Amino acid sequence: MIQEESPRTKRRTATADHAPIREAGSHTASVLPAEPALARAVAVDLIAVLVAVTGGEPRVMTLDEGQALPSGPFELAHRSLQSGLRAWVEQQTRHPIGYVEQLYTFADKDRGSDAGQRTISISYLGLTRASSEREAGWRSWYDYFPWEDWRSGEPAIIAGRLAPLLRAWAEAGEGGTLRRDRWQRACVTFGLDGGTWNEELALQRYELLYEAGLVPEGARRAAAGGDRITARAMIADHRRILATGIARLRAKIKYRPVVFELMPPTFTLLQLQRCVEALAGRLVHKQNFRRLVEQQELVEETGETAPETVGRPAKLFRFRHAVLAEREAIGTKLPLVRS
Amino acid sequence: MIQEESPRTKRRTATADHAPIREAGSHTASVLPAEPALARAVAVDLIAVLVAVTGGEPRVMTLDEGQALPSGPFELAHRSLQSGLRAWVEQQTRHPIGYVEQLYTFADKDRGSDAGQRTISISYLGLTRASSEREAGWRSWYDYFPWEDWRSGEPAIIAGRLAPLLRAWAEAGEGGTLRRDRWQRACVTFGLDGGTWNEELALQRYELLYEAGLVPEGARRAAAGGDRITARAMIADHRRILATGIARLRAKIKYRPVVFELMPPTFTLLQLQRCVEALAGRLVHKQNFRRLVEQQELVEETGETAPETVGRPAKLFRFRHAVLAEREAIGTKLPLVRS
DNA sequence: CGGCTATATGCTTACTCTGAGCATAACCCC
DNA sequence: GGGGTTATGCTCAGAGTAAGCATATAGCCG
Missing domain, CATH: 3.90.79.10 (Nucleoside Triphosphate Pyrophosphohydrolase)
Known part of the structure; x- marks a missing residue:
């Protein structure tokens, strides 16, 4: 519900159309003397x-x-x-x-x-x-967003709980347009009904669930209490902020070499891949991943191989910090496997 | 120059390593009662x-x-x-x-x-x-950033003023590493020395000029007053904020259909292209641009053609608002011409 | 009317990127 | 040495894209 604007606000802004938000000449004084109460x-x-x-x-x-x-x-x-x-x-x-x-x-x-x-x-x-x-x-x-982890295939919670709950929410809408709109949004964000999963939509997914009253944080809007989803929640809007961070990071690793901030000084390419997969919540084609990382010259060999190995020993690499200076707009793209 | 932390800050955080920033149990009260002065x-x-x-x-x-x-x-x-x-x-x-x-x-x-x-x-x-x-x-x-407009080729100000000034700044650095580093950053951001121009780096370019003391806003660090660049400036950090907006918008039009917010209800494809070119500051291959826009089904024909035309009349289009619901992660990619 | 100019629009081509799979190499264990 | 496991090299096909050629449709001018 939208609160009414305060009388002071009205007076300030209604006096002149196209008036500057802040009068000319007063820019440097960030708090206008006339409004110390703010x-x-x-x-x-x-x-x-x-x-x-x-x-x-x-x-x-x-x-x-x-x-x-x-x-x-x-x-x-x-x-x-x-x-x-x-x-x-x-x-x-x-x-x-x-x-x-x-x-x-x-x-x-x-x-x-x-x-x-x-x-x-x-x-x-x-x-x-x-x-x-x-x-x-x-x-x-993933304790907070179990539906975001697709590394072992589609999480059971989606078809088992989320999809039915979202469909019920969609069908509870008043008017055919609203119903269709709700269901379409659910399909787009969660990849339902033949759509494809997009891991970068973590925030939109959480917000849809919030709007649908399916998370405890949205309790005020929720209908009954029994329709919640089994996932860890947080106080206030902290889980939404976490979703924002996840979405941002998942998008960023595709065009900026930020994964390396999470890696130890030296690592194998498989370790790097597992790290990317953990963040993205989905698997990556191993050979293509290596090709991408190497041909972009993001890493260089240390000359050593990884200890405590099971199969053939893997070469150790380190991040080439020079790339940060050399280029601005590159990163680790994800050659994602088709589900 | 980094200011010392206040005694209070020190006391709060130094008492326990790995202590939470805010004590457990107090999250909902956003201002801690103990620190009303803040x-x-x-x-x-x-x-x-x-x-x-x-x-x-x-x-x-x-x-x-x-x-x-x-x-x-x-x-x-x-x-x-x-x-x-x-x-x-x-x-x-x-x-x-x-x-x-x-x-x-x-x-x-x-x-x-x-x-x-x-x-x-x-x-x-x-x-x-x-x-x-x-x-x-x-x-x-472009009154504020004349070097950002490449629609008529490389702006004269770059080779004429910026490149020499940046080189002088680089060579004024103390130590070979610093000098090389400065020049490399200049080359990467401004596409000097054989590098390619990346229109999305508008913010980095401004920040580099700021750091080099070449803009009036950075006057405190600037050496002499005569080395400035002929461009309109702004108070405080407003020009930096503008550069932030430009960079963000230039990046965004490539993967989200936000350009249409700037267009009238109906428009020709050339008008749309000119708008994108104005924002990106560079020209676009006409045929490829049309192909991209059409095959992504971002627009639909109105059936009419544009009035007041010079050559062959162009069809009018409107934005297909449905795409906003249909997809989340698409946009207008820019088939940029090679310089 | 024919030619000129200017824009719109359709089509082709070459090249790069990328998803996907096959094959081989190097290690361990028994 | 055979089987298991991981690492690594290579190929291939399809999608996407930069670039250019060609044609269509208009106004204008002699």
Whole structure:
């Protein structure tokens, strides 16, 4: 439900059409002197989707028994948003984070606690190398999105639970157009009814489930309580932020060499492939994957071979950091197998 | 220069390694009761990169004689960030904005006026259909980035001014590694020395010029004042935000059908092509462009032909809005001509 | 009317990219 | 040495795409 605009807002904007949002000459003063009350009630939070890959699983750092993403207030001492986040996270994990990227900034009204209080949440995606020890807080992100893991074929939960629930939701819509529209969206995002699975749509899928009232976070809109899906949830909109991070990372590994931020200094090509597969949630054609990685000169041989091997020993590679300077717009494309 | 962390920050984070950024159990209260002072000094601004294409030129809405992007405080009355921005912009332009997308959130310290005051700037990209009348405030974005327009071949400013200035900057670096690194970055981003031009690197190019002290905004680092480049500048970091918007839009038109947000209801394929070319800053192979647009079924014929034509009359098309529902991950790819 | 110009539109060709599969190599174990 | 396992090399066919040739349809001008 849309709240009415406050009288002050109305007065400001209705006086002149095509008037600049902010009057000329006042740009440098970010808070207009006339409206000091506006600054009072805003708090700024930083939220991190911190990702590592261990044991063949993509992990995300969580708190509170997996119910929340790490977050904390943005402080004046921080030079910038990113450095604030980076400092915190590096203190947590002891490793430097190679890669930090801003995800999205949220400020929906229902996020804050009381009225008149508002929180801006700036979320970041961070990649870190897996630590050898198993630390607390790291959870497989497929605990939260079991339908996103297609590495062993289509997850049973889709045909078993999601598809029927989504169809019921679609058919509960009022009007033929709405019904058709809902079902089409379900088919497109979840690859139902002959559609193909697109791993990059993780966020859209979660949002569709939210809209359909099929996740606990959307409980207010949900009809009955029995139609939920068996997956781990999170407080507030943290699971949505996680979905945002997953979608962004899945898209990014295809055109930027960011996977290497998750890898140890040296690795075999199969390890690299498993890492990509863990993130993408789907399998990759081995030979084509090697071809792509090698012909793009993303890696170079160390001359050694991997220890503790079962079959033929694999060569060890390291990331060619030079590519970061040489080119801007390349990455690891995924030669995906047809299902 | 990196500021020291405040004592409070140190105390909070140094007590326990691997401690959660925010203690378990306190997630829903976005501002911790123990730190009410942090919220006091933060203001939130919305900044818009509002784009239209008129007269074959990509235009951006500006204020204050082209020196600033429209911006304004985020208010409590706004339901969400995006709705706040959307409401404002629609009141300005009278047309509904078809497309709004968040760009980036900035909070660098030097943005605010006094110490102890901090501004968070959340920037958005908005697309609107060109209005027939020529309104004030719309400026070609190539006024700000003349090196970005390759539609008539390589802009003279690159070989004439930028390349020499960048080379001088590179050679002024201390140490062979730094010198080589600087020059390599210049070559990659600007396509110098046999490299190819990549129109999506608009932001990196601006940032390189900033770092080299070649734009007035980076004046503090600039050596002499005479080495600037003849282009229109903006206050604060507004030109950087504009570059962010340009880069984002140039990338997006290749995989999402957002160009149509800038087109009138019906148009010829050449008009569509000119619009894409204006945004991308480079020419496109006509026949291949048509093939791509048609075989992706992005448009449908209206049955009419364009009036006021010079040569053979062109068919009129309209955007097939159905594609937005049918597919998620398609768009207008650019069959770019080789230079 | 025929030629000229300008745009629109159709078609072909060569080349690259990529999904997919076959075949071989190098190691371990028994 | 045979079987199992992983690594690695190579080929092939189909899709996608950059580029160019050719034709169609209009206005204009002599």
